[in-house]
């Protein structure tokens with residue numbers, strides 16, 4: 542089964558597998574969303590089943606909650622947990638300061654709330670997610686459905702006045718209908734190419750009526766585990782830089798690889 546994984550999936554897997562080492566018995570853990578985070582959830586499920594690891598997981602989406610339960614992780618709400626020891630999540634882009642673009646899967650709102658309520662946030666990513674400057678990946682913003690076109694116009698006008706954007710944003714679709722987030726909102730994807738001042742942009746976006754949250758994660762991530770298709774992993778800490786390089790074996794655990802639907 543492992544032989545069928547693409548190099549990118551291998552890179553995601555080894556990053557997730559290495560990041561699972563950060564999880565200790567008794568921790569309350571924020572569980573991210575997306576294909577990389579799904580590997581982490583599977584790895585943690587295996588540790589719960591085979592090694593007796595006891596954790597409580599706070600998922601960042603209904604998708605992740607379903608997967609976590611399916612692999613045997615105890616799932617609790619953020620309000621039950623109140624505070625988390627650690628959140629591990631994927632990202633669409635990360636830069637040298639470990640600022641992120643997230644929300645490619647539409648889960649940015651719960652992800653940001655959960656990550657911000659954690660002692661530590663660790664991002665897991667294949668090496669292709671590393672960028673010098675954020676913005677090649679379209680920046681998702683979550684908007685309430687009421688008057689979303691008015692909100693879109695306001696966002697575009699404001700960004701044009703900041704010299705950040707031409708009229709280039711799109712409503713995310715799910716087939717023929719607008720994509721709906723777990724919170725019942727829509728996503729606008731901002732095609733920016735390059736974000737010169739991500740900190741300022743994040744603040745400006747969140748001041749606009751109708752914008753619930755944006756996918757820029759500034760000063761939230763503490764470390765990133767970068768996976769490579771050949772099994773190498775690098776752990777980079779926000780304060781100390783690269784603190785570990787390692788190699789993770791591809792496991793032969795059919796259970797871990799049996800669900801590739803995410």
Ligand SMILES: O=C[C@H](O)[C@H](O)[C@H](O)COP(=O)(O)O
Pocket residue numbers: 573574575576577578630631632633642643644645646647648649652
């Ligand atoms: O909304 C989705 C999340 O922010 C994901 O963590 C992000 O899109 C990365 O996803 P993936 O690991 O599938 O590339």
